Amino acid sequence: ETGVTQTPRHLVMGMTNKKSLKCEQHLGHNAMYWYKQSAKKPLELMFVYSLEERVENNSVPSRFSPECPNSSHLFLHLHTLQPEDSALYLCASRASGGPGELFFGEGSRLTVL
Amino acid sequence: AQSVTQPDIHITVSEGASLELRCNYSYGATPYLFWYVQSPGQGLQLLLKYFSGDTLVQGIKGFEAEFKRSQSSFNLRKPSVHWSDAAEYFCAVGARSGGYNKLIFGAGTRLAVHP
Numbered sequence: 451e452t453g454v455t456q457t458p459r460h461l462v463m464g465m466t467n468k469k470s471l472k473c474e475q476h477l478g479h480n481a482m483y484w485y486k487q488s489a490k491k492p493l494e495l496m497f498v499y500s501l502e503e504r505v506e507n508n509s510v511p512s513r514f515s516p517e518c519p520n521s522s523h524l525f526l527h528l529h530t531l532q533p534e535d536s537a538l539y540l541c542a543s544r545a546s547g548g549p550g551e552l553f554f555g556e557g558s559r560l561t562v563l
Numbered sequence: 564a565q566s567v568t569q570p571d572i573h574i575t576v577s578e579g580a581s582l583e584l585r586c587n588y589s590y591g592a593t594p595y596l597f598w599y600v601q602s603p604g605q606g607l608q609l610l611l612k613y614f615s616g617d618t619l620v621q622g623i624k625g626f627e628a629e630f631k632r633s634q635s636s637f638n639l640r641k642p643s644v645h646w647s648d649a650a651e652y653f654c655a656v657g658a659r660s661g662g663y664n665k666l667i668f669g670a671g672t673r674l675a676v677h678p
Binding site for chain 2: 454456481483491492493495498500505506540542544546550551552553554555556557559
């Protein structure tokens with residue numbers, strides 16, 4: 451596999467469920483990002499991990515909990531979500547140092563009932 | 564604060580017509596600028612980027628963009644649009660904060676192509 455892979459591609463969950471989104475990058479990058487894409491809103495940066503350390507938590511509610519166990523994997527743990535959390539969640543990675551672009555996965559489409 | 568404005572939410576062009584998508588940014592230092600494209604149900608794919616040097620940059624799929632510092636703009640162009648170009652286009656500026664880099668995106672422009 452190459453690039454950035456996100457699983458699952460689609461997820462439907464109730465408000466009391468606990469689920470996780472997974473992201474894996476095969477590019478040798480050491481910075482990883484979670485973005486949220488809602489309808490009719492700009493992409494919102496949620497979390498940034500650089501060298502496995504969280505360096506930005508962009509005022510995201512605690513019902514979203516990121517985890518970065520190593521430089522290739524990033525998780526977003528979800529619990530007691532709200533219907534307004536339904537969105538496309540995009541993972542991205544980049545090589546640290548310099549102004550390099552982000553490489554995105556195809557996203558996980560989350561629907562909260 | 565850094566920001567990106569894409570003034571056009573929707574644009575419709577005929578196949579074969581030329582295209583220009585507008586992007587204005589706000590950034591205090593020399594900006595790193597990007598254009599991405601997103602097809603329905605997909606992630607974002609990089610079309611082109613500007614870091615320094617020649618202000619006219621070429622990208623994939625026949626796209627180009629021109630950086631104009633005096634206008635704080637980075638407009639995307641294509642001389643002849645194909646039906647497969649129908650997608651959403653995002654302009655982004657690279658910002659450095661706390662020792663790491665992030666991208667700040669505009670709201671996007673949705674392109675429709677008429678046959």
